[in-house]
Amino acid sequence: MSDKHSKHKSKYTADRMIPGAFEGETVTRRRFMTGTAHTAGALAAGAFTLPALGFALGPVFKSTPHTWETVGTASDFTEDNYTPVIVTLTAGIGEAGKTTVYVRKFNPKIDTDPYDRSSRYIAISSRCAHLGCPVRWVDAAERFICPCHGGVYDLLGKRVGGPPVRPLDRFYTRVSGEAVQIGPRFSVNSELRRFSPRDPGEPIDGIGQYLYPSRPTAQKP
Amino acid sequence: MPKLPKLPAPPLPSALQAPPPRPGEQNGAAGPIEQAKEAGTTVVDWVDERTSLSGTGRWLLFRKVPKGTNWFYTLGSATLFAFLSQAVTGVFLAMYYRPDPAGGAYESIRHVTNEVFLGQFVRGMHKWGSSVMVILVFLHMGRVFFFGAYKYPRELNWVIGVVLLILTMVMSFTGYLLPFDQRAYWATIVGVNINGTGPLIGPYLSDFLRGGGEFGATTLSRFYAIHMLLVPGLIVALIGAHLYLVTKLGTTAPPWQKAKERAELLEEEV
Numbered sequence: 171m172s173d174k175h176s177k178h179k180s181k182y183t184a185d186r187m188i189p190g191a192f193e194g195e196t197v198t199r200r201r202f203m204t205g206t207a208h209t210a211g212a213l214a215a216g217a218f219t220l221p222a223l224g225f226a227l228g229p230v231f232k233s234t235p236h237t238w239e240t241v242g243t244a245s246d247f248t249e250d251n252y253t254p255v256i257v258t259l260t261a262g263i264g265e266a267g268k269t270t271v272y273v274r275k276f277n278p279k280i281d282t283d284p285y286d287r288s289s290r291y292i293a294i295s296s297r298c299a300h301l302g303c304p305v306r307w308v309d310a311a312e313r314f315i316c317p318c319h320g321g322v323y324d325l326l327g328k329r330v331g332g333p334p335v336r337p338l339d340r341f342y343t344r345v346s347g348e349a350v351q352i353g354p355r356f357s358v359n360s361e362l363r364r365f366s367p368r369d370p371g372e373p374i375d376g377i378g379q380y381l382y383p384s385r386p387t388a389q390k391p
Numbered sequence: 392m393p394k395l396p397k398l399p400a401p402p403l404p405s406a407l408q409a410p411p412p413r414p415g416e417q418n419g420a421a422g423p424i425e426q427a428k429e430a431g432t433t434v435v436d437w438v439d440e441r442t443s444l445s446g447t448g449r450w451l452l453f454r455k456v457p458k459g460t461n462w463f464y465t466l467g468s469a470t471l472f473a474f475l476s477q478a479v480t481g482v483f484l485a486m487y488y489r490p491d492p493a494g495g496a497y498e499s500i501r502h503v504t505n506e507v508f509l510g511q512f513v514r515g516m517h518k519w520g521s522s523v524m525v526i527l528v529f530l531h532m533g534r535v536f537f538f539g540a541y542k543y544p545r546e547l548n549w550v551i552g553v554v555l556l557i558l559t560m561v562m563s564f565t566g567y568l569l570p571f572d573q574r575a576y577w578a579t580i581v582g583v584n585i586n587g588t589g590p591l592i593g594p595y596l597s598d599f600l601r602g603g604g605e606f607g608a609t610t611l612s613r614f615y616a617i618h619m620l621l622v623p624g625l626i627v628a629l630i631g632a633h634l635y636l637v638t639k640l641g642t643t644a645p646p647w648q649k650a651k652e653r654a655e656l657l658e659e660e661v
Contacts, residue, residue, distance in 0.1 A: 229602040229609070230595055239625040260607045263492040266576060267607070301581040318581065367604070369597050381590040387604030 182275075204264055216282050228310040231386045240349040241273060247291065247350065249277040252307045254296075257352050270296040271352055272314075281323060283362040291343035294327045294351050299334040302370040314338060328360065334361065335373035342391065354391045411474060450638065457644035463538070464642060466531040471630065473524035477562075480517040488569065490615040492608060497572035521563055528559050540643040548636040551629055558626050565618035568611065579614070580606060 183191035183198055190199070197205075200226035241255040248386075252272035260267030270359035272294045281292060294314070296304045303318035313330070322331035327338035337360060353366045359374045366389055368374055372382035409422025421429065439445045456464075487507060489499040503510040533553065535541050541549035568579040583606075587597035602609040 191655075227599065230598040231605065235606055259605050263608050264494050266492050267605075301584040303577060303581065318577075367588040367596055370584045372594065382587075382594055383591070385594050385598055385600050385604065 174217065183277075191356045229387070233386055234390055236354040238344065238346075238351040238353045239270070239334070240346075242350050243348045244275075244350065244389050246377050247273055247275050250280075254307070255352070270304060270306075272296060273343070273352070283326070285358070285361065285363045289343045290345060291350055293341040293343045295339035295341060295355060297339060297370060298334065299329070299336045299338055299370050305338065309322065326362070327358075328362075335371060335378070336368075336375065337362065339367060353387070364390075371390070398616045405474060424658070450485050452635075454638065454641065456642055457648065459645045459648035460470065460642065461645065463645075465535045466534050467529060467637070470527040470531050473520060473527050474626065474630070475522050477524060479518060480513050480520065483513055485619055490569070490612045492571065496569065496611060500572075521566060523565060524558060528556055533558065539646055540644060545636070545640055545643075548633060548640070551633050551636070555626060555633065558622050559610075561622050562618060562626075565614040565622070567597055568614045571611065576606075579610075587644045609653075651658065 174342050177326075179186055181196050183195045185192060188198060195272050226230050239257050241257060242253075247253050252274050255273055257271050258267050258268050262295060272291050276292055296306070296314075298305045298316040298318065298321050300316065300321045302317055303316050305314040305316045305321065305323065307313075308315050312325055314327065315321070316332065316334075320332040321329065321334040323334070323338050324330050327340065329337060337358050339357050341355050344351050344353060357365045357368045357374060360378070365374050366384040367378065368382055368384075368388075372378065374382065404422075409425065410419050412419035426509075435445075478527070484503065487499055487503045487510070491496040491499075498584075500514070503514050503516050505511070535549065564582055567582075568575045581599050583600050586600060587593045590597065598604060600613070601607060604612045
């Protein structure tokens with residue numbers, strides 16, 4: 171039985187009559203050497219696994235710099251219809267790094283939501299809030315329609331049909347001299363309140379904003 | 392039917408014939424064929440004496456199988472061969488593939504398909520073979536489930552099999568991006584976002600897969616590394632464990648196979 175050892179055996183090696191034991195020694199040399207070898211092995215393995223793991227996980231914690239891109243001048247955009255423009259989200263990877271953004275001028279008749287009155291241009295992302303397919307603005311229906319799973323959004327980018335869990339994302343806009351510029355992305359909840367950008371498929375109404383937290387890679391500016 | 396006379400064997404070319412025995416000797420010197428046989432045996436013996444692999448080989452290959460073993464029991468081997476086919480064609484596709492998102496990836500796949508000798512065939516083997524492997528994995532899983540072959544003491548092998556199923560799915564997902572055409576790109580966007588819908592860890596998982604907040608410059612090379620280095624290594628290791636347990640525990644008889652009643656086991660009833 172295991173408790174036979176602990177009951178009758180002293181923790182001192184000298185009491186256990188181990189050859190070469192000295193006063194006050196509690197760890198046998200064999201045990202000490204085994205422990206040393208295991209520790210050295212663990213250190214050596216950790217020395218290459220931990221950096222490799224950090225290397226692979228690093229991008230998850232890295233924030234991306236915000237850029238502003240000129241997409242036109244005031245005369246290119248109207249108040250009641252969208253003009254598609256192309257912006258580059260990731261440089262250096264060609265078409266794969268570009269996306270379409272739908273831009274119109276701020277219209278006080280439509281843009282009445284309280285969170286919505288700060289910029290002179292409204293820039294709506296074409297990334298569907300369901301799973302990220304590209305929506306297009308259909309003029310005749312006055313709707314954004316997603317080709318993949320049938321998501322439908324109204325003029326403000328709010329969901330009116332299909333599987334999306336929140337309105338279409340938007341981009342910050344600013345006017346620099348004559349140029350209309352598009353900046354970083356932000357997500358909005360169903361009341362058009364601004365949140366740091368979330369990936370598609372992640373609701374941010376109610377408990378959703380805590381279940382799908384803001385990430386280091388996509389922060390508010 | 393009357394037995395037909397046997398045709399004589401064609402004569403060996405003189406270079407391969409054994410020299411005639413010298414006068415007074417019973418057997419002649421060994422001919423080239425005997426020498427080759429001897430050399431083969433010598434090499435095998437040399438290796439076996441130093442490794443004792445022949446015992447392992449017999450243990451692995453010459454096993455007793457239960458009565459009633461049938462064609463359904465070959466689905467596991469079929470999956471293994473599908474994997475080997477994927478591994479071999481994949482290694483050779485990697486000789487031409489360039490994981491460059493700025494057009495090089497698509498261009499290298501176009502080059503393989505349209506210009507390389509047998510390129511379309513080897514790429515087709517890899518592309519269609521992936522579907523074959525997934526189908527075979529599920530058929531094998533169904534066989535094990537419906538034959539009750541996952542029960543004690545084989546539960547651990549079922550668990551390993553489930554991990555292998557997941558890894559096969561990871562292979563399918565990461566391999567789908569590599570041609571880097573429209574279908575590959577959008578399927579990956581959607582697939583990564585489906586991963587992101589998992590609460591709490593989903594958003595971070597998406598960032599890990601993409602290597603950042605957006606589909607970026609390293610996403611393709613990340614998928615490539617996972618597809619051709621990380622997961623295949625894990626699959627090979629786990630297939631080894633899977634086969635070890637199959638060999639160690641043996642296979643099960645099909646559920647309709649009844650044990651033969653033996654008189655000495657029925658004594659209690661007497």
